[in-house]
Amino acid sequence: MIRLFKHYVPNAVLLLGALDLLLLLAAGEIGWTIRANQLGMAPQSMMSRWPQLVSYALFLQVAMMAIGVYGTEALQSLRYATARLIIAVSLGVIGLSFLYFMIPEIGFWRSNLLYAMGASIVLLIFLRMLLGKALGSQAFKRRIVVLGAGARAQRLKELSKTPGAGFAVVGYISMSEANRVIPEAIARDAIYNLADHVVLLSASEVVLALEERRNALPLKDLLRIKTTGVHVNEISTFLERETGRVDLDSVSPSWLIFSDGFSSGRMLSSAFKRLFDIAASLTLLTFMLPVILITAIAVKLESKGPAFYRQRRVGLYGVGFDVIKLRSMRQDAEVGGNAVWAEKNDPRITRIGNIIRKLRIDELPQCWSVLKGEMSFVGPRPERPQFVDDLETKLPYYAERHMVKPGITGWAQVNYPYGASIEDSRQKLEYDLYYAKNYSPFLDLLILLQTARVVLFADGAR
Template sequence: MSLRWFILIIVDVLLVLLSLYSAAVIRLGYPEVTSKLSETSTFYTAFIFVLAILFASHLMDTYDFDRNTRKREIIINTLLGAATSFFLLSITYYVDPNIMLGRGILVISIAIFSLLQYVWHVIFYLVGRHNPRFSRRVLVLGTGSLASQVGEFCSAHNRNYTLAGYALCNCNGASNNEKQGESVVVPHDLIVGNADDLMAATLVAQADIIVVALSERRGVFPLRDVLRCKLNGIEVMDAPSFYELIHGKLMLEQITPSWIIFSSGFRRPIYFSICKRYIDVVLSLTGLFLTLPFFPIIALAIRLDSPGPVFFRQMRVGNKEKMFNLFKFRTMRQDAEDKSGAIWATKNDPRVTKLGSLFRKSRIDEIPQLYNVLKGDMSFVGPRPERPEFVEKLKQVIPYYSKRHFIKPGLTGWAQVRYPYGSTIEDAIEKLRYDLFYIKNISPFLDTLIFFETIKVVLFGRGGQ
């Protein structure tokens, strides 16, 4: 929890209370509101209101400093947060009518808060986003290529962390057959100390976190000094864990089977699997019920746009590498792969029809996959299913690629909301980083976050080709 995030949250809480109070005064009048302030039920109602507003704002990424880079993004997230909070509070009031905000107070208070939140966040992002006092300081243990990478992560990719310096690791106690240290590729002026006295280096750098970034630990890892820092309350983590923390994906080049085995994560309790399947069935039935009336219109538009079938079936690789037929609305010419065979779609792909391009951008072509979710071939959230021709190729060149098939593929996924559409092996590697992160950290909260992120992806038209 960074200081920047804490300040943003605290002010938002005050703005929520101010909005609720202002709406109540507008609708009920100052005397009546003042008389109710001492009642216990008022505090409970206000608490539920604040909780719902903050939860909705968090789901909509209004506190994500790396994604809210423009005023348009901020206002869209604010409006989505307002809509989500209204939905959550409506459900809450249905369950417990005793805490309901009547006489239009709910709508007015959310409207006032949305305006105040937008103004406050714009001011905060313009003034405070680059202030180093809001960042956590990172001391990198190591001076080699891996340490240099970690330093770049701090300086270029995340505003919540600031590079405090590097600690040189060259332990004199190693044997002649063991590595005495690693080459120095980081700027010498950023080396603030030595691993032989890591605690002193930490104090000099005023570091909050130590990231162990040694290319080779055997014979050079300063166990005693790192343990001393850990016991003195300084957070210690390795480079892959730090990379995962700031990027939301895994550092494939540095993780090993033992890292996967001993890391926290990669757990799927049986109750979670049952709940996930129940939600998949409910959402797929709801989605099909709402969209089926539009199927004839979509079918007519496809037939008028180009000759060929309305639906498109394609073999995909599912859970435990079992094959299944994936259904979509057809967006390409009927003879799209007669000559080329199986190839990835590209930007401005000539095989895509005019209507198909619109369907892909709006994700309308994915609607029939709700049937796959209902059947159990897919889940609502998970790694996107790939074609078997590509899977066999990617398994040969990308380590751990087959691990993405340990759960059901999804209609949407972490890679889809974090990375644009890919058509190369390099893109497949990047998406695998996100897919493995999802498998490692799978949870109801992450699924909910992906669901709401998908709404934003559709609204902004990101990623489709």
């Protein structure tokens, strides 16, 4: 993996993205050439239309990122990738038509876009047919040796077998664990030189998965392994990188304190984030006001009660604030004001409420909270005080998610389906901690792009 702005991107995704960009440039040129030949135009240098080609390629690649073309499912299934590609390119071309209308200097003719669109779909699908399963093969996976043979090593073994895993375990070294669960692990005493053993396995990384580290760290072995050029990593850092989560089962307070992240040098990033929040919330409130009003009327007509409702949430540093949402449940959804988790096919949700929840229209009034500075567009979802009080007693480090401003969308929302249980909250907390620890404008942009996929395909709606 390559780390971009504190976020890890798989090598296979980077390679595929680079090849896609080249093919999109080629498709744009093909579209222009076909149309120019039809009109009998004399050939011109490709450099004379570089703004059109670059804008076309970049815009479509952003659309592909938003729709999920580079997700695990798309890398594993040609059928899935083809469907997402067609949707992404089609929506991208529609967006480009609007962009070229606003900035005609960088635009193709509309007939060019039609030809370029067809060429793009054909070339991108052909690339994935050509590469086949290669992107998910061993060639792009890091070879790791696991130091340990207990429950933590078993977790790595299971993770390596999941679709899209970016690593392969080539060896397990048992360090005399009391509860050994990896039968194929080799005892450390049976290996004369651990560093040579790691090199012979062509491993690029050694992961410490020891159940007990007190007086158990083989410091001399690790030093020799490190000096051979093999990377040595601790299991918490390794899992954070591979899963995009902070693993609560393996982290310790000392790891959170001494590991990279939670940087205080965010003044410029925070200022940029706030400016974006103000501009985006004003724009959305202005352009989506008719949608909000029409929805409010529909909600009012369908069921008794107000169209909007206020709900207390916990925000930055644990300070409470009120969010405004369009009502999607019956007026008597919570008897006595007691907070109740939403359920799958929740009978309290109205027909209009079911639609606006899937399209996330009920969230639009929260732009007012963003404009006021109580929320951001990107951040952990703010929870209700009753849930927070309960979760803080059951989940470690839950209070730490309140060290960043809550958001309308977040890293947990684009990576984990809607959940309404303690275990679901635990999974989402791991994503929220990752966001708080590794925040950057790049990660915010990635989340905003993937939110389009969540809205379009109703992922996680309830």
